[in-house]
Amino acid sequence: MNKRTIQLHLGLGACAACLFMILYAIPYWISAPSNMRNIVLSPRFWPYAIAGLTGLVGLGILFTNRKSEADDAPVNDPIEDPGAGLIRLAGMAVLMAVTFWLLPRIGMVWASMLAFASLAFLVKTRHPKTALICAVLVPLLLYGFFAHVAGVAIPQGEYVRLP
């Protein structure tokens, strides 16, 4: 992506977000008392103001984009294989979703161990043995500190419970 594409996406995105907020999100997702006498006291006033400003900023971005000179140089560092990168990103999203789902079920320690090992595998670490040792030790040490020193009730899960 070059600078102009980024500006175009942001400008259009901000305008679309503004319209979505004003036409749908604020009226349907914010409840306000029906007998409001003064609009500035309404729970909807502030979000409307923010949405309006977002639209103005979006228009501003589009306007400055039109005025700016064409520059086709990519703004982000290129990577060797973008396809593989996208697959890894999808893998990361799955890893986060699975970790979140597992946290209350198998407990934070075991879920963290799995997350650690999976992430190290995903980024193809050059130190797999160290990664595995750390995957076991780091969550255990953190559990020791948070559960026994700080007194935080770390989720233990339904299967294997730690002392």
Next chain:
Amino acid sequence: MSMIDSILAGLALVGNVEALVSLAIGIVIGVIGGAIPGISATMAVALTLPFTFPMQPINGILMLLGVYKGGIFGGSIPAILIKTPGTPASSATVLDGHPMAARGEAGRALGMALWASCTADVISNLALILFAGWLASFALSFGPPEFFALILFSLTIIAGVSGESLLRGALAALLGLLLATIGLDLVYGTNRFTFGDPNLMGGLNFIAVLIGLFAIPEVINMVWHPTGHMGKVQTLGSKWVTFADYKRCFRSIVRGSFIGVFLGAIPGIGAAPAAFLSYSEARRKSPNKANFGKGEIEGVAASEAGNNGVAGATLIPLLALGVPGDVITAIIIGAFMVHGLQPGPMMFVMNVDIIYGLFIGLIFSSGLLFIVGGLAIRGFKPVADIPKRILMPIVLVLCIYGVFAVNNNIFDVGVMFVMGWVGFFMSRYHIPAAPFLIAFILGPLLEDNFRKSMLMSGGSPDVLLRGPITWFFWALTLIAVVAIARGTLDKARDKG
């Protein structure tokens, strides 16, 4: 009792090994707590509080103050080394501290953070001692319209942290303001974007948003480009901060310290806005303006001076009026009460020895912070040497534990993950994260004070200009806006 008698009485209380050891232990706990992302100075103070109950009042309070000051400095260590602010107050330190670390100058950045922190600490303590009564009475005269004008002025600091595009900075800030509206309405208690989920009714957890925005995008970036860090230096480096560096940054450090003192003395503002405002002012005045955000040592000095300048000043309203200046001093007020002490004007009459004992202890704390901080920097050296593809999984796990521990709520971990993706896409689209965070912190305060003002006046906007304090902040806002507009136009003209 004369002032000399009061000082001698205070010295008698703290002039012993026990008091100094309590203070030193507090600073060590604070530095460690602040350096672990997700623990934060607030959590470290809260965790230490029960351990102070059996201690002498002065020793217990000094220990908590040590944790507070150590925690604020400690937050800069992971901010510089792994781009993960240990405390919200260190968010501004990331902007220049981490690029310095990436360049192999982590030792220099950490050294400057320590020197700036200790200098700001001394200035803040002196301000506390000299101006406690006067400044506190000034802060006490703030009502909702004054707070609204002040916070509106504080929002102009966004221009200073927007990077290459002011409009993208504004967009980030609006996104932050919008996210801050999630939760129950402050006045009517109605739902705003809660979708009936009780977890959303209190709004998004600040620590989850903060860590999600600053730490998780680093992890996702590593996944997107696992070898992207190759060739990028990530060690403490052989360069250490020099006296010449300190001399060059001294003006920014002193300015940042005074910004911290001023904002710290006003209840409810906190260290993070002070750090950002100090950073923004340093950038505006610096001859190396273009280097800010790319690893400018003056940026590190200004941010650290700003956040440490707050630490002593938040005690001004606490000691003089019994009003806590921020969350941490609200916890510390609990320690006073447990020991049968009631902070406020009467304490200056009834327990003047404790007041002066605290003042003397705080002066010692700056020296102790310098020693402990110096050791902590060397102690955290291994963090910089860990291979990045091992470090990032450690950061992920640390974030999961840290975010959960704040509220014992797994939902916050989910918020952190989602914010991580938001932060990642923001970085791909070159939208700066700092304005988002500032707006997220200040948004609820701004709205709350605006609506309270409107309730006070029955909807009339005249209340927002009701007296000299509001006029003063409105004038400052106007000047800042004009300066920003002029700067933007000049930049556009230079390019054209």
